[in-house]
Amino acid sequence: MKTKGDGRPARMAWLIAAGLVAALVGIGCGGGGDSTSSDVQQSVGEGEGEVDLIAWAGYVEDGSTDPSADWVTDFEKQTGCKVNVKVGNTSDEMVQLMRTGQYDGVSASGDATLRLIEGGDVAPVNTDLVSNYADVFPGLKDQPYNSVDGQMYGIPHGRGANLLMYNTEEVKPKPPNSWSVVFDPKQAEKYSGHITAYDSPIYIADAAVYLMKHEPDLGITNPYELDDEQFNAAIDLLKEQNEHIGEYWSDYTKEISSFANGDTTVGTTWPYQFLTLKADNKPVKAVYPSEEGSTGWSDTWMISSEAKHPNCMYMWMNHILEPQVQADVAEWFGEAPANSVACEPKYLKKGPFPDVNHCKKYDAAGDKYLDDLHYWATPLSDCGDDRGDVCKDYTDWVQAWTEVKG
Amino acid sequence: MRLSRPTGILLRLGVGLTLLFIYIPLVVIGVYAFSSATTLEWPPPGFTLEWFSKAVENAGARDAVLTSVEVGLIATALALVLGTLASLAVARHRFFGRETISFLVILPIALPGIVTGIALNSTFSQVLGIPLSLLTVVVGHATFCIVVVYNNVIARLRRTSASFEEASADLGAHTWQTFRFVTLPNMRTALVAGALLAFALSFDEIIVTTFTIGAGQETLPIWFFNNFARPNNLPIVNVVALFVIVASMIPVYLAHRLTRDEEGAAGARGGGAIAGGDAAAEATAAP
Amino acid sequence: MEAADVTASARRSAGRRLAGLFHGRPRLQVGALLAGPIGWLAIGYLGSLLVLLVTAFWSLGELSGEIEHTFTLDNFKTIVESPVYREIAGRTVAMAAAVTVADAILAFPIAFFMAKVASPRVKGLLVVAVLLPLWSGYLVKVYTWRTIMSGGGVLSWVGLGAPTDDLVRIWLVMTYLWLPYMIIPLYAGLERIPNSVLSASEDLGAGPGYTFRRVILPLVFPAMVAGSIFTFSLTLGDFITPLLVSKTQLIGNVVYSNFTTDLPLAAAFSIVPIIVMVLYLLIARRLGAFEHL
Numbered sequence: 001m002k003t004k005g006d007g008r009p010a011r012m013a014w015l016i017a018a019g020l021v022a023a024l025v026g027i028g029c030g031g032g033g034d035s036t037s038s039d040v041q042q043s044v045g046e047g048e049g050e051v052d053l054i055a056w057a058g059y060v061e062d063g064s065t066d067p068s069a070d071w072v073t074d075f076e077k078q079t080g081c082k083v084n085v086k087v088g089n090t091s092d093e094m095v096q097l098m099r100t101g102q103y104d105g106v107s108a109s110g111d112a113t114l115r116l117i118e119g120g121d122v123a124p125v126n127t128d129l130v131s132n133y134a135d136v137f138p139g140l141k142d143q144p145y146n147s148v149d150g151q152m153y154g155i156p157h158g159r160g161a162n163l164l165m166y167n168t169e170e171v172k173p174k175p176p177n178s179w180s181v182v183f184d185p186k187q188a189e190k191y192s193g194h195i196t197a198y199d200s201p202i203y204i205a206d207a208a209v210y211l212m213k214h215e216p217d218l219g220i221t222n223p224y225e226l227d228d229e230q231f232n233a234a235i236d237l238l239k240e241q242n243e244h245i246g247e248y249w250s251d252y253t254k255e256i257s258s259f260a261n262g263d264t265t266v267g268t269t270w271p272y273q274f275l276t277l278k279a280d281n282k283p284v285k286a287v288y289p290s291e292e293g294s295t296g297w298s299d300t301w302m303i304s305s306e307a308k309h310p311n312c313m314y315m316w317m318n319h320i321l322e323p324q325v326q327a328d329v330a331e332w333f334g335e336a337p338a339n340s341v342a343c344e345p346k347y348l349k350k351g352p353f354p355d356v357n358h359c360k361k362y363d364a365a366g367d368k369y370l371d372d373l374h375y376w377a378t379p380l381s382d383c384g385d386d387r388g389d390v391c392k393d394y395t396d397w398v399q400a401w402t403e404v405k406g
Numbered sequence: 407m408r409l410s411r412p413t414g415i416l417l418r419l420g421v422g423l424t425l426l427f428i429y430i431p432l433v434v435i436g437v438y439a440f441s442s443a444t445t446l447e448w449p450p451p452g453f454t455l456e457w458f459s460k461a462v463e464n465a466g467a468r469d470a471v472l473t474s475v476e477v478g479l480i481a482t483a484l485a486l487v488l489g490t491l492a493s494l495a496v497a498r499h500r501f502f503g504r505e506t507i508s509f510l511v512i513l514p515i516a517l518p519g520i521v522t523g524i525a526l527n528s529t530f531s532q533v534l535g536i537p538l539s540l541l542t543v544v545v546g547h548a549t550f551c552i553v554v555v556y557n558n559v560i561a562r563l564r565r566t567s568a569s570f571e572e573a574s575a576d577l578g579a580h581t582w583q584t585f586r587f588v589t590l591p592n593m594r595t596a597l598v599a600g601a602l603l604a605f606a607l608s609f610d611e612i613i614v615t616t617f618t619i620g621a622g623q624e625t626l627p628i629w630f631f632n633n634f635a636r637p638n639n640l641p642i643v644n645v646v647a648l649f650v651i652v653a654s655m656i657p658v659y660l661a662h663r664l665t666r667d668e669e670g671a672a673g674a675r676g677g678g679a680i681a682g683g684d685a686a687a688e689a690t691a692a693p
Numbered sequence: 694m695e696a697a698d699v700t701a702s703a704r705r706s707a708g709r710r711l712a713g714l715f716h717g718r719p720r721l722q723v724g725a726l727l728a729g730p731i732g733w734l735a736i737g738y739l740g741s742l743l744v745l746l747v748t749a750f751w752s753l754g755e756l757s758g759e760i761e762h763t764f765t766l767d768n769f770k771t772i773v774e775s776p777v778y779r780e781i782a783g784r785t786v787a788m789a790a791a792v793t794v795a796d797a798i799l800a801f802p803i804a805f806f807m808a809k810v811a812s813p814r815v816k817g818l819l820v821v822a823v824l825l826p827l828w829s830g831y832l833v834k835v836y837t838w839r840t841i842m843s844g845g846g847v848l849s850w851v852g853l854g855a856p857t858d859d860l861v862r863i864w865l866v867m868t869y870l871w872l873p874y875m876i877i878p879l880y881a882g883l884e885r886i887p888n889s890v891l892s893a894s895e896d897l898g899a900g901p902g903y904t905f906r907r908v909i910l911p912l913v914f915p916a917m918v919a920g921s922i923f924t925f926s927l928t929l930g931d932f933i934t935p936l937l938v939s940k941t942q943l944i945g946n947v948v949y950s951n952f953t954t955d956l957p958l959a960a961a962f963s964i965v966p967i968i969v970m971v972l973y974l975l976i977a978r979r980l981g982a983f984e985h986l
Binding site: 423425428430431432435438446449487491492499507509510512514515516517518519521522524525528529532552553557580581582583609610612617626627631644647650651654655658659663 | 708709711712713715716719720722723726727729730731733734735737738739740741742744745748760799800801802803805806810817820821822823824825826827828829830831832833834836837838839840841843846847850869872873901922923926927929930931932933944945948949952956959960963966967970973974978983986
């Protein structure tokens with residue numbers, strides 16, 4: 001049936017196809033980029049049956065990782081809201097996931113919160129609907145990273161610091177008390193190929209924190225607001241460090257397994273990985289370097305502006321602030337709780353790693369660390385001081401990070 | 407073919423080394439499936455069968471396998487239809503743009519998966535405003551599976567002459583009858599081989615899937631991705647992987663037998679002309 | 694008989710009527726056949742590639758980081774001016790070439806054995822043996838290689854020593870992963886070489902090396918190019934392997950990490966592998982590889 005048609009319909013088909021493609025692109029140019037702002041919810045009604053969360057690892061535990069870490073099962077029983085959680089490895093991932101509009105809420109760190117607020121992806125939170133909010137430490141309320149013009153955009157979850165973790169058998173002779181073991185070339189070379197760092201542009205701030213102490217001439221006061229000179233110094237430091245890095249981690253389990261099998265011996269970590277390795281009897285320790293301080297996070301539960309299950313989300317936000325839940329989470333992850341009542345011994349005693357001194361250790365009331373703990377924040381071009389508008393914004397950080405890794 | 411001794415030995419050595427290279431990691435996976443440690447330690451501290459029962463009980467694993475099978479079947483079906491249509495057009499007709507079709511068809515699989523992934527993701531979420539779901543995954547998979555079916559079918563169509571179809575038409579069969587009784591039987595094994603390969607591609611695909619899958623869903627590769635992360639589920643991952651390897655021996659062998667038989671038979675019976683002609687005659691005899 | 698004829702002609706089925714529409718109208722046949730596939734591929738797939746291309750010209754809102762539909766060439770400027778992107782692109786292409794060569798060398802003996810030497814039963818078993826790894830889960834294989842190559846893994850266990858160089862590690866794993874995609878086209882291509890050609894070469898006095906270089910290689914070259922399309926393209930876009938076994942970035946990693954934060958830049962950089970592969974495909978088609986896929 002080979003025929004020699006003149007091919008006219010086929011040609012027309014191509015033309016139609018081309019036209020449709022052009023139309024598709026046209027739609028693309030026209031649509032998109034809208035931001036939905038929403039009003040504050042006024043009341044919490046019936047639960048919708050489920051809630052979709054984006055959370056940091058270890059924040060939403062249902063007993064499947066470890067039976068002693070479970071604050072989801074009874075929530076599901078009490079409210080009928082089934083919890084679906086997606087673990088985000090970096091703030092960037094969380095922002096991008098929230099933008100899809102398919103999740104109800106997120107435990108956002110300070111380097112994500114403002115981006116979400118500005119992008120219209122999250123709705124303001126009516127704190128009156130969250131009964132436990134009253135007991136939150138005052139130092140966590142109405143902060144620049146979780147509120148705008150006095151309107152709260154989330155419920156504080158807890159806060160903590162990034163720590164320096166090291167293998168006690170490999171890192172000798174003295175236990176390190178400073179980030180110089182990973183940043184000072186003379187010290188870093190000893191562990192070359194076995195050093196790790198967090199795989200996110202926000203890690204540039206850790207280099208800045210180091211420089212704050214070791215190159216004071218640069219005059220860095222805020223590690224998230226760096227002008228040209230300070231920024232380039234930080235990038236150069238990171239490029240030098242890159243030569244000694246064994247691998248970067250963003251997946252916390254990758255870091256756990258690397259430390260466990262000895263491929264990595266020193267580097268930055270969240271307390272969670274350290275606690276997990278310690279529970280497995282691995283020879284590791286984690287310190288908060290008193291010499292320079294560290295970066296850290298203060299996390300906030302935010303509700304999506306397109307939440308399909310807003311009532312369940314409010315119920316979750318209240319539940320996560322319950323004193324016992326706060327004590328459990330704080331001990332499980334290794335951070336300071338947001339709810340002051342959680343620090344009472346009766347709650348701390350019943351957590352997965354019972355310790356009545358937990359809140360003191362992690363400085364829950366917020367006095368000890370304040371000066372040299374720098375919570376993750378979104379870098380803006382407006383330096384926020386008398387330098388004006390010359391600082392690097394997050395896009396610059398992202399591009400520089402590609403350069404750092406080579 | 408006969409080879410001299412040294413060449414023959416050298417060749418067999420090469421084959422052996424390659425097979426060793428291919429299978430050592432698979433053996434390691436098998437060993438890990440029985441290892442008693444929850445991390446990927448080597449050598450394994452001990453052996454146990456407990457992960458097998460845990461794997462069977464694990465709802466996430468079961469659902470992921472079912473989802474992957476579902477997605478694979480639908481994507482394969484779509485690829486079969488689209489690939490066959492395209493190859494029929496190219497093999498049996500002449501028209502403007504005929505040469506570009508083979509280029510167009512291979513593009514989705516030749517362009518890196520991440521490009522296809524982010525292109526589809528951008529189109530779905532930003533341009534069309536469709537939420538990501540299994541449907542979008544199917545669309546992505548079907549797109550790069552078309553070429554597998556297309557190549558198999560068009561190779562077969564090129565080998566079988568169009569004269570059978572013309573003969574069928576001359577004997578009074580209309581287009582559908584010709585297709586059903588002449589073209590399709592000739593293509594059958596090519597279709598099956600293409601379908602099996604398409605299913606395999608879809609089943610193990612992760613990169614495009616990552617960018618097109620919806621919030622709560624998991625195909626098997628995605629489940630692997632999520633569960634390598636969880637220390638308690640890690641051994642189950644190895645068990646599931648082992649199970650998939652063993653289970654897949656059957657379809658792979660089938661595909662091979664089918665394509666091989668067809669070529670052999672075609673040679674022996676003179677191209678199945680009689681079979682095709684008989685069927686066509688039968689069809690036109692009935693009112 | 695007449696009654697039957699009447700009934701037969703009266704009951705012209707819908708199928709026959711529809712077929713009548715198409716009969717003698719080849720253009721309509723072609724149109725109907727192509728509507729589905731072309732619609733899907735040209736409109737759907739090419740359309741989404743175009744969307745990606747257009748995205749490369751957009752910019753990001755400063756604080757929100759959301760995409761704004763403001764035209765800018767900055768993304769392309771960054772890629773061209775900043776040396777790191779050129780390095781990464783070059784590194785990826787070189788890796789793709791290295792992996793392709795390694796796979797071709799590894800694939801040839803087994804493909805030849807399967808095509809020319811093995812008995813039908815062994816051939817069948819070998820085909821299954823070669824295709825089986827494709828089903829074992831890409832991620833599982835990469836993680837397994839990670840442990841094989843680690844300090845306490847199989848390679849050090851047998852005394853070979855664990856490779857520490859990032860590029861070697863990536864090369865090893867990718868050579869492993871894409872090997873079946875090279876073996877199958879090579880095997881098919883070798884099968885097509887008639888045994889008579891090889892015997893003739895032998896009769897004419899050529900040794901195996903000469904036969905290989907002057908007879909087999911040229912004949913099987915298009916099939917090798919066909920296989921290389923896959924090894925090349927898979928290497929060009931992969932980000933999982935470099936991420937899991939090294940700290941190096943390939944093109945895929947840059948696109949992946951920028952996907953969440955700076956989609957326009959990711960889109961702009963992804964134009965690079967598109968161009969490379971389109972060129973590669975054009976060359977491959979010229980070399981006759983499309984017949985061997």
